[in-house]
Amino acid sequence: MNREAVISAPAKSGTGWARNLVYAGAALALCLVLPFLTGQIPQIGSALCPMHIPVLLAGFLCGPWWAAAVGAAAPLLRFALFGMPPLFPTGLAMCFELAAYGLASGLLSRTLPRTAAGTYGSLVGAMLLGRVVWGAAQTILMGLSGSAFTWAAFLSGAFFTAVPGIIVQLVLIPPVVLAMRRAGFIRS
Template identity: 75%
Template sequence: MKTNVKTSPILHLTYAAVCLALCMVLPFLTGQIPQVGSALCPMHIPVLLAGFLCGPWWALAVGAVAPLLRFALFGMPPLFPTGAAMCFELAAYGLVSGILYRKLPKKVLNVYVALIAAMLAGRVIWGIVMVVLMGLNGSAFTWAAFMAGAFVNAVPGIIVHIILIPIIVLALRKAGLAD
């Protein structure tokens, strides 16, 4: 019985491990860029890629674990509320990008559709979790804080994601390394 290498669970596990490793390393690289390093959202890139490469469930796991593992290893991001909210946000990124990429026809436009929908869903989830966490802390999480955190301050990262991720996904597809 012959298995398709592209759908191999071992390949998906390997891609997930590489994406998780990138979640640990990329913030060191972007952190060297003054004033926009964290705005580039470096941990988001590998999680979104995991959705395209590994499928929704592996990507959900990568997204949920990455902030916790990075905190355990390097003390960043701070666990409460940033790291906790990021766990849900990144898990949503991976889940939504993976589901949509699997369900939509394999057209270039649909890579963008899956990516943008995942980014929007993740930011909404982040906002909901921040409302809950800040409420538990006795603080308010306002609409202005949501808009600033999810969109205004993240503009450099949003632009990088929209440019970089489709290029990588399409190049990997062309090379025969992704579905």
């Protein structure tokens, strides 16, 4: 088998169960590790939304269902191992939010064209849907505890304080996805 056939073989063979498991495992590992790295940056560490990046990438890499599972599991596993994020309501709301990110980025990346514009469209759509799901989850969870989740709290948490993370996601994820497509790591 020549070199070109070996390099392009993953794209031609499709994504198998084992390959998706490896991508999902790598994304889950990044969800556990990245918050430690960004937490070292004073005042904006948590605003970089470090767990969002691997879950969004997982949607492009291994599809909607694997990425949704990674998103749902990551906050729970991180809480079980490190005690962060606090489980109620933050961690539980993050489970829904991150699962929505993974599901939406995976579904949209399969639906929209595999161009730069389609990749950005998939990413932005997933980012918006995940934030809406987070707001709905926060509203329900806070209501269960007798507290109110206001529109101002939603806008602040989903958008205003998350601006650094939104910028990082828009700058980092599409070039990585496009490069991985060109390299044959993501099926066309």
